[in-house]
Amino acid sequence: MSDPARIRVVPKSQLQEESNDLYVARQKLHVRSIKGVFANWRWALVWLTQILYYGLPWLTWNDRQAFLFHLTERKFYIFGWVFWPQDVFYLAILLIISAYALFFFTAIAGRLWCGYACPQTVYTEIFMWIEEKIEGDHTKRRKLEAAPMDARKFGLRAAKYSVWTLFSLWTGFTLVAYFTPVDELLQSARTFGFGPWEIFWILFYAGFTYLFAGVLREQVCKYMCPYARFQSVMFDPDTLVVTYDEERGEPRGSRRKGVEPRSIGLGSCIDCNICVQVCPTGIDIRQGLQYECIGCGACIDGCDEVMDKMGYPRGLIRYSTDNAVRQRWGRKEIVMHVLRPRTLIYGGILVLIMMGTIWSLATRSDLRVDVIRDRATLAREVSGGLIENVYQLRIMNMQEVSRPVVVRVSGLDGIRLDGPQQFEIKPATTESLTVQVQVPPEAATPGSHEIYFDVGVPGDPGVTVREHTTFLLPR
Template sequence: MSDIPQPQPSEKTQNNPSAANTPKTAPKSGKPRTSSVIQIHPAGERIHPKKADGRFAKLRIAAVLATQFVFYVIPWFNWNGRQAVLFDIPERHFFIFGLSLGMGDLIYMALLLMICAFGLFWWTTIAGRLWCGYSCPQTVYTEIMLWIDHLVEGDRNKRLKLEKSPWNFTKIRIKATKYLLIFLFVAWTGITFAGWFNPIREFVPALFNGTAGGGAIFAAAFYGFMTFLLAHIMREKVCLHMCPYARFQSAMFDHDTLIISYDAERGEPRGARKKTANKEEEKLGDCINCAMCVQVCPVGIDIRDGLQYQCIGCAACIDACDEIMDKMNYPRGLIRYTTEGALKHDYAEKDIKKRLLRPRVAGYGAVLAVVVTAFLVGISQRESMEVDILKDRGVMVRENNKGWLENSYNLRVLNYSENEQILTATVKGFEEIELTGLPEGGLRVPARETVTIPVQVSTIPEYADKGSHPIEFEFTYHEVTDGEPSPSVLVEESTFIGE
């Protein structure tokens, strides 16, 4: 049985094993079966997970490549002569491909965050922590760090041996190579992060010729340092002790949520055996107690102890267990994605409707649908120009040279589009009313700019007695184009103070 991993029991055994140890089990007859506890990850020591190979490992690689393509490559795309995605905080303007958002559009940014939040809640209720296992930045960066470890130092056993070996030229060379690769990775990660908030095609050359701004350099250095700290130094400690999502996920879980589970009914009682052994005669389950599921776990837990908040749903244990089942000629799925209800035989494991048609899923889904609808409707009806009418409080009302009563206003015009626009205006409210102050031919507002201009509204004194009177501004605007312009109309209400 040389091809089946056989762990060596440690000298130290415990009666109450932790999540990182393999627990004692009992045979189906009910009589206790004693076994040594295999201490895979001693408390306080760094976890060195074994590399897992299999279908879910390939999915994780695909997820890492997809998410990092978005992070590292999208900022280099151009759209209409500017960076496709840019959160320009100094200029208070956000660009997301064809969508241009200003400070007046923060409601849409809030709706986007709500969509992400409720989308995560809805997805977690259905499929557990798949986000954590495949797309969470902490998981993704940790996975990349593990790739570097594996590339330079080798797999788990070689890394453990290297850690215990004395410092010599070979160890220094290996460690220096690893940290050089890590430094290059975190440095470029920090630079890319800053490139989401500064035009990256300008920031990168400026960084290397020493003309980059201090704020952008600080952002790049801080994000790079935090990537190194969280993904390389702390790693699983973030998931175990710092991540709030791990703590409140139980509020979204129920017995119909898809989770990674060990089938104790099939696996127990566990125990080592030869590949040719008859498990029925030896009264053993399918689990051979190899502890491979623990060795590959990036957070060092034993999934056979049941669902634990530390589990990030990465499915490394499934790949490891399936590989052992193949070697033993046992069916796959001793550890698998399933639900507590399916394990208890409340319904068939392939009953998708049972998992989806439940009140919690419908509730989160309904809220998500409302927020998505509000976002889409708001974006579709959003004006490319906004006008704020600010009453001049310095002079409430005065008489102009025509003998009419006059009120002064400041028009703050915000052009959210990426083209120059021309604004004209009229005012209503009295039979005789006049608007002055706008340039002849209209106010030209540059792309993505805010322009403030003073205007005056006047009327015959007989129409505006003492007090406040409602008036209405009607603004017409259109982009500056060579062809026939397509004007839009914006109506804003204000008041006129009479004498």
């Protein structure tokens, strides 16, 4: 048994206090809106990404939806291109390009994706804009948060949550419109006759849009996003990041406008905390680079605005590199070190892969042919003493117009097709054709011999597909 003298009784209040030290309770951020160069860039990316996202399903091409991943038909329409399940190769290439682009841009300028184009950032900006328009600026929102519930607070919150909900539902509807034709979705919306998977994905995506952009916000970037954890692997001292010039800014302190900082023993930072108030993740960049920083540049805009009012040079907080800040490099030295072997290799590989992909798409054949031997009848003798093999041709027309195709066969003396040689293939379909190939018995020795099917479009010699198979001559 344990020695009673060694047992220490801990009061419940003390136990709770000690356990609370293990984590920090979340304090809701009321981010101050800011104007400036980087704020304009963020909103430009918001407009660009959302015009593309919400607009693409409504574009038409060849009397059908221009951008549609039609799962029922197992076809992906991207403007004039039609992709089939056999084209999964291009999906792999797209993922490789995305990975190298992430490595390239992160090595050059840190979390550019997070700060300007990530859906979490984009939708959080939109939700905060809606919140500001309904509840007011950051000071009014903070007061409203602390105020007791009354009719005014209830009305403002109800209006905000309603707009958030409608926006989220429209976002979910748009997502499904990429996989189900938007005309069908609109018809279903009029009667609320969505299919089970359609209603699931509309509500699922709408719910997570509302949760991530309206409720969790910076918590997603700080605790849920894996990129924040492994970004340091791709950073080095020559990566452009948001930096605070500690040598110029410290020691900080308040002073009157126009006072020369060093004359009163202070740095340029007036300790106004605007850089903290505008930060979407609530960090203080003056404490150095932190994994929570998404590199959005909001603190740069806020600090530059203060520097302008104080009559000080801009750039106390700026995009720079660790080496540049420590060694006081100019712009030329920064550019030379940003374009270092690591980034040049990433960029070179990225360009080569993209050029190869573009070439592959540009030279992509409009026809595909698969030859399948009829295994029920390997070889048989027909009238005239000819030996016949039967094949099934699966011809894929990758254009959205009907096309005539001519089938020819070669490889053995006297080889010919028995029956029609020209067929009409419907637009954007795969058709199976059964053809009989006949050969004189004296054309070759008994056994297996390689032959070729040439499938082409009459009058267009550039569209011809050759596939090989075997012809069996019995003993």
